[in-house]
Amino acid sequence: xxxxxxxxxxxxxxxxxxxxxxxxxxxxxxxxxxxxxxxxxxxxxxxxxxxxxxxxxxxxxxxxxxxxxxxxxxxxxxxxxxxxxxxxxxxxxxxxxxxxxxxxxxxxxxxxxxx
Numbered sequence: 001x002x003x004x005x006x007x008x009x010x011x012x013x014x015x016x017x018x019x020x021x022x023x024x025x026x027x028x029x030x031x032x033x034x035x036x037x038x039x040x041x042x043x044x045x046x047x048x049x050x051x052x053x054x055x056x057x058x059x060x061x062x063x064x065x066x067x068x069x070x071x072x073x074x075x076x077x078x079x080x081x082x083x084x085x086x087x088x089x090x091x092x093x094x095x096x097x098x099x100x101x102x103x104x105x106x107x108x109x110x111x112x113x114x115x
Contacts (some may be wrong), residue, residue, distance in 0.1 A: 001015065001035065004028055004053070005027065005029040006024035007022075007023060008021070014097060015056065016097075017059075017060050017097035018100075022104070023060065023099060024105055025078065025108075028107075032054060034051055047077045048075070048081040048084055048102065049083075051077065054070045054093070055067040055070035055071045055087060059091055060099060060100075062096075062100045062107055064094075067087075068088065068092060071084050071088040071091065072088070
């Protein structure tokens with residue numbers, strides 16, 4: 001999951017979106033599409049990690065509510081999945097992904113890129 005943004009920094013900094021480097025947003029979007037496809041082909045008992053990764057992508061992109069929805073699905077699939085539980089607590093507390101605090105590194109939906 002920490003490899004998704006294409007930044008060579010420690011995993012904890014990447015997961016919390018507090019890196020010095022800028023994410024490769026096209027790579028993040030591509031990874032999300034792959035994860036969504038994997039989710040549609042996975043059994044419920046194995047879907048919590050995939051749903052958690054999708055949640056992180058949404059959080060990184062500034063969609064905390066959507067991330068929370070994916071984490072709820074992950075916890076329904078596996079209530080004991082600790083990364084989903086901890087991530088849900090973090091996002092639920094209102095923590096904003098660090099990249100979104102910098103306009104030059106924040107995600108911009110396609111068509112809204114800086115000129």
